[in-house]
Amino acid sequence: MNDDGQRTFSFLQTESTPIGHHPSQALNQRHCRHAFARPNEVTTVTPPLILDIDGTLTRPQGRGLDPHVFDPLREWDAPVVLATGKATPFPVALCHFIGLPERVIAENGGVTVTEDKLTISGSRDGAEAVARGYEDAGYDLGWDGLDTINRWRETELAVAPEQPLDPLEAIATEHDLQVVDTGYAYHVTDTERSKGRALEGIAADLEIELDECVAIGDSENDVSTFERVGRSFAVANADDAARAAADEVLDGAHADGTLAVLARVG
Numbered sequence: 400m401n402d403d404g405q406r407t408f409s410f411l412q413t414e415s416t417p418i419g420h421h422p423s424q425a426l427n428q429r430h431c432r433h434a435f436a437r438p439n440e441v442t443t444v445t446p447p448l449i450l451d452i453d454g455t456l457t458r459p460q461g462r463g464l465d466p467h468v469f470d471p472l473r474e475w476d477a478p479v480v481l482a483t484g485k486a487t488p489f490p491v492a493l494c495h496f497i498g499l500p501e502r503v504i505a506e507n508g509g510v511t512v513t514e515d516k517l518t519i520s521g522s523r524d525g526a527e528a529v530a531r532g533y534e535d536a537g538y539d540l541g542w543d544g545l546d547t548i549n550r551w552r553e554t555e556l557a558v559a560p561e562q563p564l565d566p567l568e569a570i571a572t573e574h575d576l577q578v579v580d581t582g583y584a585y586h587v588t589d590t591e592r593s594k595g596r597a598l599e600g601i602a603a604d605l606e607i608e609l610d611e612c613v614a615i616g617d618s619e620n621d622v623s624t625f626e627r628v629g630r631s632f633a634v635a636n637a638d639d640a641a642r643a644a645a646d647e648v649l650d651g652a653h654a655d656g657t658l659a660v661l662a663r664v665g
């Protein structure tokens with residue numbers, strides 16, 4: 400653990416790994432082809448994407464991911480980062496099954512995954528204390544049965560959005576923590592933590608320039624990303640905070656809005 404309370408796990412590639420063996424290497428090679436353009440040749444550089452998941456890659460009414468996003472993302476000619484409030488296994492598995500390199504910001508910035516590095520910032524001890532205080536006051540985290548929403552969380556806890564917010568915020572404040580409302584859950588998390596801050600932390604590893612990135616999102620946990628990238632889009636279903644922070648609010652809702660952006664900037 401370093402002075403910032405970060406735990407970093409690095410995995411260096413061995414020399415025996417064949418070049419182009421990992422899908423991300425193939426992706427990077429395609430991304431770099433612009434470097435070989437002739438001096439006066441006009442090239443369109445595909446921007447790296449920073450994508451929220453819930454509300455942005457999904458369909459309305461709880462119908463899950465929109466499969467129309469899978470092929471455009473797998474074929475995207477620049478790095479794609481999934482930046483979410485979800486616990487790490489969810490976005491990592493999504494990358495895996497789409498066929499993308501595992502480039503992830505999870506837990507609203509508490510965890511980052513790049514091809515050879517896993518970083519965990521802080522612990523969930525403070526959020527656990529808030530959860531116990533909430534339960535002692537007679538409330539419940541609200542996830543019925545086996546709580547897979549929190550089972551693999553390292554740095555925060557999530558409460559179901561049907562649960563009372565006011566007492567949760569009051570107890571979080573007593574512990575110097577904040578509650579982030581994504582529309583899908585109330586996240587009890589560190590006041591300094593955000594997707595955008597985590598993005599700054601992995602940009603060098605991913606060899607991306609933030610002002611070249613395009614971000615798409617739907618809620619207040621995407622504001623910090625929108626503030627740091629070159630171009631930001633809020634889908635039509637976005638909350639007020641995301642709408643206010645985005646460069647553009649899209650006509651299309653949910654994944655339809657995202658697909659419209661991909662068609663425009665790709």
Ligand SMILES: O=C(O)COP(=O)(O)O
Pocket residue numbers: 451452453454482483484485581582583584585618620
């Ligand atoms: O986990 C949530 O509450 C929301 O996740 P998201 O950041 O992908 O929208």
Ligand SMILES: [Mg+2]
Pocket residue numbers: 451452453454455581616617618
């Ligand atoms: Mg979202």
